[in-house]
Amino acid sequence: MNLGELLNQIARRYPDAPGFIRGDQVHTWRSISQRVDSVATALRARGLGKGDKLLVHSRNNLPLFESAWVAFRLGAVWVPTNVRITPPEAAYLGSSSGAVAMLYDEGLAHYVDAVRAESPALRQVIAIGEPRAGELSYGQLLDEGAPHASTFRAADVNYHDPLWFFYTSGTTGHPKAGVLTHGQMAFVVNNHIADLMPGLSQHSRSLVLAPLSHGAGIHALVNVARGAACVLPASDRLDCDEAWRLVQEHRVDNLFTVPTIVKMLTEDPAVDRYDHSSLRHVIYAGAPMYRADQCHALRKLGKVLVQYYGLGEVTGNITVLPADCHDAEDSPAAKVGSCGYPRTGMQVAILDDAGNELATGEDGEICVRGPAVFSGYYNNPAANASCFKHGWFHTGDLGHVDEHGYLFITGRASDMYISGGSNVYPREVEEALLTHPAVNEVAVLGMPDEKWGECGCAVIVTTGQVSDEQLLAHLEPRLARYKWPKRFVRWEDMPKSGYGKIVKKQIRALLQEREEAA
Structure with missing residues (x-):
């Protein structure tokens, strides 16, 4: 129809x-x-x-x-x-x-x-x-x-x-x-209702905090399908006090956003001024949420977080990590670090460059097939040939699955760098740095290095004074030395896309500009 x-x-x-x-x-x-x-x-x-x-x-x-x-x-x-x-x-x-x-x-x-x-x-x-x-x-x-x-x-x-x-x-x-x-x-639409927001109805209310032009627009279609009203803030910019007031006023039970916005909402004092007990599904996507931010949000909101993983090409429809797999404690049920299991009707595989499926726990490219996969890029046969291979859509993301079929994302294939002959996945380094109480945001990039070929540069936003030595001491029990960043760069804020995601392409360009100007 x-x-x-x-x-x-x-x-x-x-x-x-x-x-x-x-x-x-x-x-x-x-x-x-x-x-x-x-x-x-x-x-x-x-x-x-x-x-x-x-x-x-x-x-x-x-x-x-x-x-x-x-x-x-x-x-x-x-x-x-x-x-x-x-x-x-x-x-x-x-x-x-x-x-x-x-x-x-x-x-x-x-x-x-x-x-x-x-x-x-x-x-x-x-x-x-x-x-x-x-x-x-x-x-x-x-x-x-x-x-x-x-x-x-x-x-x-x-x-x-x-x-x-x-x-x-x-x-x-x-x-x-x-x-x-x-x-x-x-x-x-059917899959989102089944896997992300079971129980959605005409009595539901959805708070719209992201542009309706992309992921929030898909989320809006889902709410329309069940007659759930969309509630928009008056402000075009995120106002945490207004957002929490609207949750209380309209008894909002679902919202869609990205991890950085969840972090801002739950760290703002307004979260404690308003009643948000109506929330059932706080859905986040666009990037995995850092564990420290996840635990903080769970302690503030309760077990309402729902993560999904999926590119625009698969309309957010690859995996789901439901609320019962989120826990502030590192229990087996928490599935710490996972972005969930395959969505209903979808199949996920980890493939090598030749299209062979890799063993459980082995890192490779995350590939997917099923009815949610788009029909291709418009007027772009080269891009279609690149992403549709061996009967699968190739995401360009790297990861592995565990013995229960839960997916763990290692990073983007384009983000990985090789230092001294060893593969380094920035996501792993970022997660470790974010467990330091003074580190608020971080982006790790591979940069050219005469000795090692490439080495890590960590751009960080901190909430207090912390030295390079203190950061490295924090990493020592958590990461092998070859994964440690060689440089730390401190910025007041991190460039983000219009959808609230940290954009490494912009960070790399800014780093190069500032080095050339120095």
Whole structure:
């Protein structure tokens, strides 16, 4: 079916229940569905239809949320951007996707200009705020389509028809558009409900703390499928006090975020000022959570943490570590260091370079297959050939499985460095450093070294004074000497992506810039 039918089904079952809440504005499912069909009706009348690409550059808000459903129901392809990217980056997304329409937020018109310059296919521009000459307004489309919205019918699609271009973060070169399809995403929605949020219902409330353009958008689809309202903070930046107040006010039972945000939320004094006993599923992904941060969050929130591992190409659908596998104590049930077991209907294997499956406990590349795997990168046969080999999707991550089938991630293949002939996996070194009470954040990178070929450089953010000697003494009982960083660099903060993840590509570039300037 057209995945856009999920919204209409919920609107029929729970028409007057809240679907989208921000501040004192509460939008019911009936209202949202009518608005979506109004905009879709107006855009269809203007020639937008099946297979067309809708580029969306917006902060989290109601039109961004609705635009996904507009695209789905038209049979068009939703192409959301991270609002924090630069205009040239947005221009690349517009041109590489072949966008024919663009929706943009207030104050971001210069992004439209950049896209226009690179995208000859662009023919419709829609402003969420005041439109410029030659542009449409979102409000105008709502008004145009409203009289005929009740007769709108979603486009017919098949399992493999695309509905979303999910752009990678672009840690190397240009980002790539992962093609997510109607059938694949129907599986993902069901799997998220089964494995991540069992018991999700129309009484649930979900706090949205991440951009709806990526992982939080998938999470929002899942909540829509069960009629669970999305609650958005008024602020575009993380305000921990506001977040915890909203949890208490709306009895929020689920949220999706990344480990760095969980850390910020649970270390902020506001966590003790508000009632968060309604929380059942605090879902984190994007990176494994450092053990010290995990234990702190568990002591503050109780056993509500749920981890999943999965790239955008597999829509977060590789493994799950449920709440009962999280424990602040290092008990056997805690599965310390694991990102969980394979998701329902998915298969995980550790392969060598020749495609042979490795033995239990042996490190190799993490590969996956199953209905959640995307259909490939759009217009990128070279990337497809690289990642689809031996009948598996190759993640580029390294790891191993234990005798019970739990997966342990060692790191990215591109992060590993060789020092004196020995492989060093930065993740292991970072975990050890983070157990020091003065180390708040850390990123370890392999850097060129005349003697050893490469050696470790640890960029750290600390909460107090700590010498190199003290850090090395801390590592001595925890790591072999060849894994120790040769250098420690102290920064006040760590560069992060728009999704809250530490970006080693930026850290490496900053290190090189500062060394050249020295």
